[in-house]
Amino acid sequence: MTDKLSTKEILALKAQAHHLSPVVMIGQHGLTESVIKETDAALNAHELIKVRVLGDDRNERIEMCRALCEAVDAQLVQHIGKLLVLWRKNIEN
Template identity: 30%
Template sequence: MICLSLKRKLKHKIAIVRAEKVAVNIGKKGMTPSVIKHIDQQLDQNELIKIKFLSNYFSDNLDLDIKVLTDKTRSNLIEKRGKTIILYRSIPKN
């Protein structure tokens, strides 16, 4: 989980992401390598992205799947509301 001080710094950006449409939908095919690659690319462009697990996504443990996703994308879970999550990864400065 992300530290509280970072979450405070990102508060405005999080509010904007909440209002935006979902960047990535994960459905019945699950977290395929192409979906993870797409999420990775989105995180490279934007620090925060909104992801939704659709109703046809079946999993015994969604929390574990989210943990696997954050590990594979080297990101942090900012928020989880139902089946919608917001992930954060800082963009490296050149």
């Protein structure tokens, strides 16, 4: 599992993520295998990404977020409305 980030690290990552556009979208079919693969690939390429979650049920979005973070071994940096900011250290760097 990814090491826990400190408050200082989280603030720095939030600042870095501010200008990012979502690179993964979780649509009407929810958290599918292709969404997980796409998220994994995006994290390998960028370490820090935004994910847009469609759907109006906040609890459902939170559950999808938890499941996605677990599936790709990422840490949630920020959750604002339908946007998630995820981070995972790239071990190749």
